[in-house]
Amino acid sequence: MKYASTINISNFQKDLITWFEEEQRMLPWRENQDPYRVWVSEIMLQQTKVDTVIPYFNNFMEKFPTVTALAEAPEQDVLKAWEGLGYYSRARNLQTAVREVVEQYDAKVPDDPKQFGDLKGVGPYTQGAVLSIAFDKAEPAVDGNVMRVLSRVLLIEEDIAKPKTRKTFEAAVRELISQENPSAFNQGLMELGALVCTPTKPSCLLCPVQEHCIAYREGVEQTLPIKKKKVKQSFRSYFALVLEDEAGNILLEQRPSEGLLAQLWQFPMVDTKEVDEQHLAAYIQEKFQIEIVSTKDLEPVKHVFSHLTWHLDVKFIRIKGEPTISNNMVKLTRQAIEQYPLPVSHQNIYKQI
Numbered sequence: 001m002k003y004a005s006t007i008n009i010s011n012f013q014k015d016l017i018t019w020f021e022e023e024q025r026m027l028p029w030r031e032n033q034d035p036y037r038v039w040v041s042e043i044m045l046q047q048t049k050v051d052t053v054i055p056y057f058n059n060f061m062e063k064f065p066t067v068t069a070l071a072e073a074p075e076q077d078v079l080k081a082w083e084g085l086g087y088y089s090r091a092r093n094l095q096t097a098v099r100e101v102v103e104q105y106d107a108k109v110p111d112d113p114k115q116f117g118d119l120k121g122v123g124p125y126t127q128g129a130v131l132s133i134a135f136d137k138a139e140p141a142v143d144g145n146v147m148r149v150l151s152r153v154l155l156i157e158e159d160i161a162k163p164k165t166r167k168t169f170e171a172a173v174r175e176l177i178s179q180e181n182p183s184a185f186n187q188g189l190m191e192l193g194a195l196v197c198t199p200t201k202p203s204c205l206l207c208p209v210q211e212h213c214i215a216y217r218e219g220v221e222q223t224l225p226i227k228k229k230k231v232k233q234s235f236r237s238y239f240a241l242v243l244e245d246e247a248g249n250i251l252l253e254q255r256p257s258e259g260l261l262a263q264l265w266q267f268p269m270v271d272t273k274e275v276d277e278q279h280l281a282a283y284i285q286e287k288f289q290i291e292i293v294s295t296k297d298l299e300p301v302k303h304v305f306s307h308l309t310w311h312l313d314v315k316f317i318r319i320k321g322e323p324t325i326s327n328n329m330v331k332l333t334r335q336a337i338e339q340y341p342l343p344v345s346h347q348n349i350y351k352q353i
């Protein structure tokens with residue numbers, strides 16, 4: 001019991017849970033404890049803000065209301081419903097996982113930590129969040145919010161950028177968590193991090209656990225949590241080609257099945273390191289075996305991923321002749337393009353045409 005001497009655990013639980021029950025935001029996934037809904041929401045909320053997630057969540061639940069509905073849906077439909085949320089491997093993994101739930105657990109989300117934790121895409125945070133929120137199990141669910149809150153309350157000065165630090169926080173939650181109401185306890189920690197104990201200016205004067213908070217007492221809340229690692233951004237520049245034939249059809253290509261934005265569709269892209277502007281027309285004519293009738297520059301598009309920035313120089317090119325296309329390409333009317341899942345950057349190109 002490492003923290004029993006530094007904090008009154010039962011009062012801390014009471015203050016946190018009472019606050020959460022009174023002040024929590026009404027969010028669609030909090031309407032009930034359906035584990036499937038909680039699971040989908042937790043996956044969507046990874047790296048994505050609550051306000052952005054809400055309409056996606058509602059739409060997703062309408063389209064795929066149950067584990068079985070999601071398991072049976074074509075992957076393209078699932079990616080389409082995820083279009084714009086980013087980190088598309090989340091959607092693919094979720095579908096793989098629910099298919100396993102249907103096959104192995106009779107379409108019931110397992111409440112066993114090992115069984116649930118072994119499903120595709122379920123990391124320690126998602127595991128703890130679903131088990132505690134939906135099944136009332138006293139499991140830790142440690143994300144960035146929880147690490148921030150607890151680093152301040154308990155004055156934990158370990159670097160949260162290091163993966164092993166999570167273990168320290170999981171051990172702390174195991175010691176602090178309410179056995180009677182682990183769901184409200186974990187959600188209370190997350191909600192406190194989102195609404196009160198925010199990264200830059202925590203609202204300590206309004207904080208329901210202020211009297212337990214060591215960092216506040218010592219006036220060091222702004223210096224916590226410790227986070228040392230800096231992510232290096234890299235930069236890539238491409239031509240994005242909107243190639244339209246005489247009948248008004250446009251070419252789309254599918255991205256590879258692995259890696260960034262896997263299997264989404266895009267206007268063909270050419271790395272500017274491979275072909276410069278001067279040689280672009282010749283490159284296109286040779287690659288697609290067509291003639292270029294006219295070329296127009298559209299607005300360039302920039303997209304920032306977590307480690308990478310794309311700059312897309314967008315060319316609208318009218319072509320003559322039947323283009324030679326590879327297996328991963330299709331020719332579509334403008335309207336038909338809407339049925340295909342495009343990454344945000346290419347949706348922004350689509351809006352321009």
Ligand code: SF4
Binds near residue numbers: 196204210215
């Ligand atoms: S008192 Fe301030 S630093 Fe401590 S938990 Fe509350 S908001 Fe965070």
